Amino acid sequence: MADPNRVNPEEDVTQEDVLGEQGIADPDAEWLDIVSRSPASRLAQPIGFSPSQASTVSESSFVSPGGIGDGGDVVDGEAGHANTSGLPVKSDLSLLQMAFAMGRLDSSDEEFDAAAELLLQTLAAQIPSAEIGLYLYVNDGELPMPRHVHQREGHRYRRPPESLVRQVRAPGASALLARNVLGDRTLATENTRGEIDVESIVLVPLHVPTPPNNHAADGMQEGTVAGRTASQFPEQTAEQMQAGRMDTANGFVHVITTARDPSLSERDLAVIVTACEIFCEACRSLSQRQELQLTLHQSRETIRRLRSQLAGRVKLLGRSDKIQQVQYQIAQVARSGASVLLRGESGTGKELVASAIHYASPRADSPMVCLNCAALSKDLLESELFGHEKGAFTGATDQKKGKFEAASGGTLMLDEIGEMNLDLQAKLLRVLEGHPFERVGGHEAIRVDVRVVAATHRDLQAMVRAGTFRQDLFYRLNVIEIVVPPLRERGRDITLLAEHFVSTFVQTMGRGPMKLTQGAMKKLLAYPWPGNVRELRNVIERAVVMAPLELRGTHEITADEIMLTRAVVNETAVDEAENPQRASAQPASGRRMEVSPSMSLAKLEREHIQNVLKSTGGNKSQTASILGIERSTLDRKLKRYAAEDAKTRS
Numbered sequence: 001m002a003d004p005n006r007v008n009p010e011e012d013v014t015q016e017d018v019l020g021e022q023g024i025a026d027p028d029a030e031w032l033d034i035v036s037r038s039p040a041s042r043l044a045q046p047i048g049f050s051p052s053q054a055s056t057v058s059e060s061s062f063v064s065p066g067g068i069g070d071g072g073d074v075v076d077g078e079a080g081h082a083n084t085s086g087l088p089v090k091s092d093l094s095l096l097q098m099a100f101a102m103g104r105l106d107s108s109d110e111e112f113d114a115a116a117e118l119l120l121q122t123l124a125a126q127i128p129s130a131e132i133g134l135y136l137y138v139n140d141g142e143l144p145m146p147r148h149v150h151q152r153e154g155h156r157y158r159r160p161p162e163s164l165v166r167q168v169r170a171p172g173a174s175a176l177l178a179r180n181v182l183g184d185r186t187l188a189t190e191n192t193r194g195e196i197d198v199e200s201i202v203l204v205p206l207h208v209p210t211p212p213n214n215h216a217a218d219g220m221q222e223g224t225v226a227g228r229t230a231s232q233f234p235e236q237t238a239e240q241m242q243a244g245r246m247d248t249a250n251g252f253v254h255v256i257t258t259a260r261d262p263s264l265s266e267r268d269l270a271v272i273v274t275a276c277e278i279f280c281e282a283c284r285s286l287s288q289r290q291e292l293q294l295t296l297h298q299s300r301e302t303i304r305r306l307r308s309q310l311a312g313r314v315k316l317l318g319r320s321d322k323i324q325q326v327q328y329q330i331a332q333v334a335r336s337g338a339s340v341l342l343r344g345e346s347g348t349g350k351e352l353v354a355s356a357i358h359y360a361s362p363r364a365d366s367p368m369v370c371l372n373c374a375a376l377s378k379d380l381l382e383s384e385l386f387g388h389e390k391g392a393f394t395g396a397t398d399q400k401k402g403k404f405e406a407a408s409g410g411t412l413m414l415d416e417i418g419e420m421n422l423d424l425q426a427k428l429l430r431v432l433e434g435h436p437f438e439r440v441g442g443h444e445a446i447r448v449d450v451r452v453v454a455a456t457h458r459d460l461q462a463m464v465r466a467g468t469f470r471q472d473l474f475y476r477l478n479v480i481e482i483v484v485p486p487l488r489e490r491g492r493d494i495t496l497l498a499e500h501f502v503s504t505f506v507q508t509m510g511r512g513p514m515k516l517t518q519g520a521m522k523k524l525l526a527y528p529w530p531g532n533v534r535e536l537r538n539v540i541e542r543a544v545v546m547a548p549l550e551l552r553g554t555h556e557i558t559a560d561e562i563m564l565t566r567a568v569v570n571e572t573a574v575d576e577a578e579n580p581q582r583a584s585a586q587p588a589s590g591r592r593m594e595v596s597p598s599m600s601l602a603k604l605e606r607e608h609i610q611n612v613l614k615s616t617g618g619n620k621s622q623t624a625s626i627l628g629i630e631r632s633t634l635d636r637k638l639k640r641y642a643a644e645d646a647k648t649r650s
């Protein structure tokens with residue numbers, strides 16, 4: 001025969017195990033340990049109770065622990081809750097309504113308390129004769145004041161005694177129902193008249209994620225505690241709860257009825273447990289959403305910070321007239337939303353100019369996206385530009401947004417626009433004219449607000465004449481044209497940029513101080529820079545990398561350490577600068593000049609000037625600088641050579 005002191009004879013759990021050492025003072029108290037829940041099983045079950053799983057419990061007996069839907073559900077037949085039709089009963093509907101209402105809560109800080117309020121309202125509607133308290137522990141210390149309370153008009157809710165609370169806070173504790181507890185001091189506390197008139201009690205442990213922000217103080221009901229902070233709550237994350245790692249409740253719901261009211265039934269217990277399950281799940285999902293929102297917020301902040309850092313770095317260096325003209329144009333066009341066409345050789349800084357326009361424009365806080373039209377096949381370029389739907393083509397395993405969508409609100413730079421085929425040019429034109437577009441394989445019309453900056457090193461007008469570039473697109477893109485000059489036409493900007501790159505690389509590579517020698521500078525100035533600024537950058541990077549590791553003081557980067565790919569270097573100037581005593585008669589082009597003993601000094605000078613002029617691509621300022629003469633002197637000499645030639649011809 002079963003030991004009446006045992007809660008669950010099968011599992012050898014005594015009544016004391018459930019209630020602790022102090023146990024039940026009143027031997028008449030009837031206990032039902034109804035639900036022993038594992039987090040993993042939560043909400044895996046329907047909210048309602050299936051008749052096939054229901055079991056009726058006779059008075060004065062204990063039921064084995066079991067989760068809702070685990071076969072341990074209890075239905076109070078007398079209360080008429082057993083439902084053989086399989087249709088939801090009234091309480092199920094109300095719980096469903098509560099679940100929907102909780103599901104609709106957004107993830108703002110106050111929603112945890114809104115969910116708690118919904119829970120209490122639902123329970124109050126289901127059990128009109130009950131007083132209810134919801135508790136959350138800020139730490140593992142004493143019983144806190146209830147965070148939310150429901151009490152009827154003229155009635156006063158009373159907290160449970162500590163000894164009872166310990167039971168629901170024990171690891172893996174179940175929900176409890178106690179009846180006939182009138183006068184039992186271990187199960188209920190006194191009312192204002194010093195009587196213990198509580199007749200039945202339900203306690204349900206809660207496993208809720210840490211409330212996001214303790215706004216509980218705002219608009220709380222009587223008995224709640226203000227001034228708690230989220231960090232004071234025990235560390236419990238939604239993931240931990242989901243994984244079922246946390247088995248100590250960090251809160252509970254306490255429901256009581258007094259001697260004047262109907263006693264709480266098993267059906268009431270089941271409803272309360274289910275409602276609490278829904279509440280905990282809603283809190284978990286709110287917490288997860290809030291974590292996601294926090295991550296999103298942090299990511300946005302990071303992007304904003306990186307953008308402003310980037311904006312600070314987008315500096316178009318140069319003091320030459322030509323670069324100052326470009327800087328002026330950037331400032332002019334940035335304020336407008338007009339399309340810009342950037343022209344210039346490869347490596348001159350077209351992308352940098354596009355970025356400078358973007359970061360100086362009101363679109364600076366939105367994305368700046370670049371796409372090189374030369375790097376992709378026609379089909380890939382279309383999908384990169386406009387995106388594609390899942391399954392649009394082989395390999396399109398997911399939906400993908402295109403660069404137009406990615407640049408929404410910002411700027412899209414289309415580099416090498418001259419490489420775009422005519423079909424795509426037509427599609428691009430439509431978008432530039434304000435028409436919506438569809439992703440490849442899609443039907444949804446997408447509209448974006450994007451400023452397009454196109455760039456090319458090709459002669460688009462010639463392409464228009466040849467029929468390989470649409471004239472209407474050319475006009476649409478060429479609202480404003482900015483020509484980025486080649487480096488060889490920027491004179492002293494070469495050394496300015498070189499010095500900038502030296503200090504940049506020294507810093508990023510963590511090297512000691514370095515500087516360029518005069519000879520190195522002259523070598524740089526004498527070079528025609530077919531690869532423009534990009535090539536200069538690479539040359540300097542190499543020089544910094546190759547500089548001796550053991551340095552004392554400032555390392556001087558000599559001409560010999562400047563490795564140029566083309567052999568067209570003014571070695572004369574360099575040699576003279578590095579070894580002034582070793583004057584040489586080598587031409588600027590790098591070809592060794594044949595110097596016959598009969599050659600006059602004037603002829604030698606003329607040949608040298610023409611060679612240097614050739615090596616700088618006709619850049620007179622640069623030539624003058626290399627030769628170490630004034631620009632006006634060079635002009636005079638060139639005029640004289642032209643006059644001499646004309647005279648010879650006539």
Ligand SMILES: Nc1ncnc2c1ncn2[C@@H]1O[C@H](COP(=O)(O)OP(=O)(O)OP(=O)(O)O)[C@@H](O)[C@H]1O
Nearest residue numbers: 315316317318345346347348349350351352533534
């Ligand atoms: N005036 C400048 N000041 C500082 N850095 C520059 C300047 N011009 C170009 N650069 C640097 O030179 C490199 C090449 O520039 P960028 O990529 O903008 O050239 P591009 O004309 O767009 O080249 P491509 O036509 O090949 O795409 C980049 O590292 C860029 O930061």
